[in-house]
Amino acid sequence: MKKQHNFLSFVKKETLHILRDVRTMMIVLLIPVVLMILFGFAISTEVNNLNIAVVAPTRTDGVRQSIERLANNPYFTFVGYINDEQIDPMLRSAKADAVVVFDSDYERLMAMRAEGMDTKPVMQFIFDASNTNVASAGAAYLQNVMTTDHSSQQLFEMHLLYNPQMKSAYNFVPGIMGLIFILICAMMTSVSIVREKEMGTMEVLLVSPVRPIKIILAKMIPYFVISCINLTTILLIARYILDVPMSGGVGSIIFLSLLYLLLALALGLLVSVISSSQVMALLLSAMVMMLPMMMLSGMVFPLENLPKVLSPLPYIVPARWYIEAIRKVMIMGLPLTAVLKEISILCLMTVVLLGVSLKKFNDKLE
């Protein structure tokens, strides 16, 4: 009974610290919302509103049909007909992102193709490739739009599974979850533990009969609760605003996230044991945890592009496994049994991290 009370008063005190600092609390609660909205809507790898100008020496029915299809496509904006000389100025002045040039012999060439003859190309795309992402994605789209039902010799048929509209939200939601939980559980917890060291209050706590491990646990609980609130917000936004399918079941997603939260807390504990000042804890979390996490988790850059030397690195980034598992469950709709590998790796990492940091923590006390 007595023990219970001293632990509870600790949790209460930690909660008070967080509640007192209204600004930080607002930031912590709003970050997920802002990130979700930002990545979900503002920042996307989809190509929207691509301005297309057209050079069409002969405006036959076939040409008109093609252009109509282009103009009706939500991703493209048809900015008008131009002539050969205007191509360069249009692109330079950024009035157009791309120019479609029809051959003057378009109808005849298409007819020849329809009979199975080889001809020279029927149209040309000229792209402003100063932004390579826009140019390559746009070129792929444009090619798709302009060639459907035109070429009789279609060689490939393409199906995009799981994310047929190529929505970038599907890609970013798991990534944001991986990021937020590290931010709150690992960074905030470690900073709050180190703050007590820096302020000198840790000394008084250590002289008190509270077991050191309880000091740490009591600190983790409020941040754990906040993370659970964040998890709820993220899932709600993902489901109802960004229309992410969650086809593998919310239960599985929550299970994976709780496991990952535990891992993040263990990481935070380790950081707090290693660092002697709040600045160091922040730097450690930001440089050693957040940056590699962003770079090596497959959230932003495809891991397949890594040079050979660096390729083992992502295996030790916890977020990578979490994000992969969440992606499988949330987007592909696989059951938990399909991510057993990820689950066991996350468990293993948690156990190792907890072990190392508790050991270090106890060593430090003496």
Place this chain on the structure above:
Amino acid sequence: MNDPIISVRKLTKRFGDFTAVNAISFDVERGEIFGFLGANGAGKTTAMRMLCGLSFPTSGSGRVAGFDVMREGEKIKRHIGYMSQRFSLYNDLTVWENMQFFAGIYGMSQRESIARSNELLQRLNFAAEKDTLVGSLPLGWKQKLSFVIATIHNPGIVFLDEPTGGVDPITRRQFWELIYEAADSGTTIFVTTHYMDEAEYCSRVSIMVDGEVRALDTPANLKKQFAAETMDEVFRTLARGAKRGE
């Protein structure tokens, strides 16, 4: 209950080759104000950490508040109070919340801690500031508050580690009145300080040099022994022979 509250024999702490505290032996009687003096690096802090159950002695034996320093560190912690030289209350909590928190971690029940906090606030004449954030109090008040919070669980002995550092003379004077009050009501005070005028206030004073206790007596006897006018002179005479620097 008449046995000494602190009783140590040949207490030693080594870090590798370095002997921080070398076989110190002394007793502290109940209700005493015991001054624990020494230059920086003399081993004061290490000795105090051992007495508080924070660090295990390498050898020697001792009892604090009735418990063995070797084996019962956790029990010692429950029966002593401690005030650090750095201000160590939470600035973002109110006076009342700080009191409740520290009462809580010492295992006091809700009812006990409320009664005790009210009593202490009354004694400090501080009831009006109950809901003030500690961060907005003047330093002198913070110091006094730290002291009463260190005694919130009615410990038999309170360890004060340079409690009056950076405080003006009037506040120091008031602070010592609080210490006397506590000592009168039977609490033993174990205090380290750098101010030699404060050493004069103590019932007995020990002076550590190079990890050893070189002198231990009442201030009056020490002055006689070293043929000195003030405690300051006594301290200088002893500290001059120190081999360890800062």
